Amino acid sequence: MKIAAFVGRIVERHAPAILVVVLILIGLASWSVGKTSIVTTQDAFISPDSEAFLGYQAYEEAFGGDSMMILIPGTPLELATPEALRGFTELEARLSAEPRIASIVSPLTLLAPAAAQGGVDLDDPGSLLQAALEDESLRTQLERFFPKNHALVVVRLAGGLIPDEQVEVAQFIRETVAANPLGADAIVAGTPLLAADVKSAITSDLVRTGVIAVILMVLILFVVFPVRWRLLSLPMVLVGVLWTFGLIAAIDIPLTLVTLGCLPVLIGLGVDFAVQFHNRYEEEMYRGETRAEAIVESISHISPAVGAAVIAMVLGFITLLMSAIPAVRDFGVVLAIGAAVLYATALFVLNAILYRFDRQPRTTAAPVSGAPVSAAPAPQEGPDGGAAAPAAPHPSGSRPARPGLPSAWRSTVTRIRSLLGRDWLRIGATLPRVAGWSRRHALWVVSAAVVVAVVGFVADRDLTVQTEVEKLIPTNTPGVVALEEARSVVGGSIQLPFLIHAQDVTAPSVVHWMADFQARVLGAHPELVGVNSLTETLGVKPGDKIPSPQAITAALAELPTPIRDALITPDRANASMAFTVTEMPIAGLNQLIDDLMAEANVPAGVTLTPGGTVTLAARAVEATTKNRGLLTGLGIIVVLLGLLAIYRNWRRALIAVIPIVLVTGWSSALMWVAGVDLNPLTAVLGSLVIAIGTEFTVLLLSRYWEERSKGVDHDLAMGEAVAKVGRAITASALTVAAGFGALIFSSFPALRDFGIVTVIDVLFALIVTVTVVPSLVHWLDRGRIRPAGDEG
DSSP, X not given: OHHHHHHHHHHHHSHHHHHHHHHHHHHHHHHHHHTOOBOOOGGGTSOTTSHHHHHHHHHHHHHOSOEEEEEEESOTTXXXXXXXXXXXXXXXXXXXXXXXXXXXEOHHHHHHHHHHTTSOOTTOHHHHHXXXXXXXXXXXXHHHTOTTSEEEEEEEEOTTOOHHHHHHHHHHHHHHHHHSTTOSSOEEXXXXXXXXXXXXXXXXXXXXXXXXXXXXXXXXXXXXOOSTTGGGHHHHHHHHHHHHHHHHHHTTOOBOHHHHTHHHHHHHHHHHHHHHHHHHHHHHHTTTOOHHHHXXXXXXXXXXXXXXXXXXXXXXXXXXXXXXXXXXXXXXXXXXXHHHHHHHIIIIIIHHHHHHHOOOOOOSOOSSTTOOOOSSOOOOBOTTSSBOOOOOOOTTSSOOOOTTOOHHHHHHHHHHHHHHTSOTTOHHHHHHHHHHHHHXXXXXXXXXXXXXXXHHHHHHTTOOBOOOGGGTSOSSSHHHHHHHHHHHHHSOOEEEEEEEEOSOTTSHHHHHHHHHHHHHHHHHOTTEEEEEEHHHHHTOOTTSOOOOHHHHHHHHHHSOHHHHHTTBOTTSSEEEXXXXXXXXXXHHHHHHHHHHHHHOOOOTTOEEEEOSHHHHHHHHHHHHHHTHHHHHHHHHHHHHHHHHHHHOOHHHHHHHHHHHHHHHHHHHHHHHHHTOOBOTTGGGHHHHHHHHHHHHHHHHHHHHHHHHHTTOOHHHHHHHHHHHHHHHHHHHHHHHHHHHHGGGXXXXXXXXXXXXXXXXXXXXXXXXXXXXHHHHHHHHOOSOOOXXXXXX
């Protein structure tokens, strides 16, 4: 308390200096943020030391990056005309000019060597047809490139490209195809193109949801927080968020699409903290204190309470460091830093502005819940905020009208101020009644809350994790539409590549195993609809006589270079086996990868490693969701231990934490009843709810213990606490909910579900704060009255 009072005196005495420092820090933060860029490397989403990432890198080094499909409609005869072949030639030439494209394989890739040997005239469709009929190997290869009256062109990107570069190449391919004579109705599909559309949608979503969040917060503050300068918290948020991202840029925390997702959370928290400080300042002002007295008193009482809540919040966020996903760990660190920075912003900046510029004395009934009403005008202040000579009260008992203002305008302004200051939702009267009822029926309230939570904890095991791509991202983007169209033509749109490594992958024993493994898994897994491999290209089947190394060498030499390089490396130490997979949930893809690895029966001296971006995505989603219960449980334990260290009283710590534990169970119960699936975002929801919800309980309990320290009875102390801070807690909860609620307007189904569930959970946290907390206090806090100064 003494430290808090000291801080209050610093703000009161040095407000102008604080505001000058604020301007300097804003400039430094702007400069720091201006040097940052969004990091999109794959190791932001999965550990670079993980087996999946190492396998991804090994495959890229051997065979390049992901592939994209170009499907050009037309029958083989329609696409064998000289004009069409010139279109293929022009398309390959333009694509080959891009250095970040490793290879291009098309029907022309097969026909060009035959034409060079004089066997095929590319200007004579009859010659092409005759060659296909006479050469069984050429006919077989060409059939693979003409699925369902479409010509297939496979473009493989170079290895080592970061996602941003993959997006650029994907867009280049799409634009090049569109400009080609054959590209009018062509389908361009692939994971890199999907990533390009997702990134574009995320950028537009951030702008849209940010604007909606601010609009919602303005409306909420006007309705539930009727104080002077009620919107002051919004510029405080802008300053605090700028400082947060400036700081994380200065300490080299990568800015990813995941850490950008902290923005709505930080906006809600910033408004939350500012509302708490502003609410207490208004309460002190309505007691008739001067600005100087109000600033010192409000900071002395509210800063320890909010500080304890912030410490618990930071501890909850830090538990995300246990996640296996680097971006999720950064998400937790950014939220922890942001919470601390936003607290400092509200403590120093908001209070300095209030002290320096709030010149209006409070002479009417207080809009703050429970604040006493002055029977006489507050003492006027001198320039330094101290008391000045008393002035005669204005006859109307309100602020004197500005000279020269027309009477009609004065009446309108007065009416507007009266409307804005009205408690439209009657929160100030309703919350104390709810809390009082809960205390009188404590047994039933707590029993019902526990039963619902237990149902949720049991049902949590039955919640499914939604990992179908179409249900996580917008389904109307060109990338998703193209994947659907490609799937209808080729039977699958996912390429699942495996890297086979041996001293010589053309050795008969290795080739025999490859043929056997390929045949077994294609027969056992109907979701595998095709494969591109060395044995498939050479036509080797299980039970066939394995060609000699010399025969394999000769067969490989006859293959066009792009096709050969996609199957085997020049040193023959690596081979590729790429399966085409039907569309399936990522969880199913994870299981498929595990099944294929378990069924491989790899011989000695051979290794099999899954590769490709699809493997990275599958493993990242698995890592995000599998530790959900551990993260939630750890968050509860860490917050409880933190509050024990702060309060040095196990009853107080339990009263603050138990309600939030119940909220996690309520959340699972609601999702189970409503049929809402978990997704990679809602999987980390527990840590957020624990961190944010604990603040509400801590703030209410801190005010309760403050009243108790004055010698007030338990029931009266809780009633007074709810009356004094209930409106501020409600405003905080609703503004935090508004930050998440803006996500409901996102084009991403995963973000919409996350926003809906989080809004409900924040409202649950508010409900338990005004119902379960008073009930628990009724049972657990029946000890002695603590002396003044020991309340927080």
